[in-house]
Amino acid sequence: MLDACAELLDEVGYEALSTTRIAQRAGVAIGSLYQFFPDKRAISKALTARNAERFVTRVGRRFMVEEFATVWEAIDAIIDEYVDMHRTVPGFRSLHLVDVADLHTLDSVADAAAVVVGRLRALLLADYGVADSEELDRAMLVAAEAADAVLKLAFRRDRQGDAAIIAEAKQIVRDCLDRRLRASA
Template identity: 65%
Template sequence: MTMPAEESGETPLRRRPTQRRSARRVERMLDACADLLDEVGYDALSTTRIAERAGVAIGSIYQFFPDKRAIAQAVTRRHVEEFVSRIGRRFISEEYGGWWDAVDAIIDEYVEMHRTVPGFRSMHFGDVVDLNLLDAVSDNHAVIAGRLRGLLLQEYGFTDSEDLDLAVLIAVEAGDAVLKLAFRRDPNGAPEIVSEAKRLIRGYLSRQLVGASA
């Protein structure tokens, strides 16, 4: 499996901030980008708008990022890290009857971030902009599936295999498509479609993962 870009050493940053003040400035740029994505969309996004919203000079933007795509890429990676961290915290703090309840929790976290995290509903995991936004080789859903697969392996002891890789990837693709439909129907996510997404993914994985657990 291809390693996610942040683990392979690739980064959208021209250079990493080495001082706390610089790091805070970069975070303001990412926050501004996320807000603007929701307000004006990616096509109307510009480095000038991001600089104005963040309260920094345009030169500060180019000190760390070559263009708006790189900033959007960094925002999307931040979404991924937050998504995986939230799921990890839930896995630690909550008790599940089985992997199917864990899958429901993953979907619930996706829906909650879609509702509350700036920029998330506009970018999801970057597929609107670039299918390889997170990794130059693997598409975005493959990167996300790899992260979620790792959590399921760690927590539920499934046997690592190519069949498991494919099953989780298909579940991520299908779930993302249905959940996007839920948010097209209702800005907060049509609950009946969210429920169907859970049923679809649980049913599919139940059929695919028989015998895959240790």
């Protein structure tokens, strides 16, 4: 059912999505869908949670197998995974990790985003000697939100993601965090 929802989101968008369409695409009775999801919002939230889990897993796997010489390489790797999921994971383009209706009620997504930010934060603190502070947390939050907005723009301009705008998103994150990194040095 989640796969059917993802495919339909890419094809028709959230507004045209319906539980009837999802059930038909999944090849299940509408009653079966309602056993798990009371409405399209609930199944969309479940899909977002699944995508968040996949994102965290992919980033985590990459951090386990790759060595990053600089914090900027690590940050670029996170953004690269996000971009790749936009290109390859059905439904990811329509349901972003930081831009879903009532995101704060979606604990698994908030937790997943916190895991990614937490890993980056730990990397900054442990491997790059950045001082722990509220300012660092705020800079990371602003960088993540800004990057998400600019990456959405990249995919609105080009279905595969406008490379120049993706590069701008990476630069925005660098600029946001660089000020904080220099302040703590």
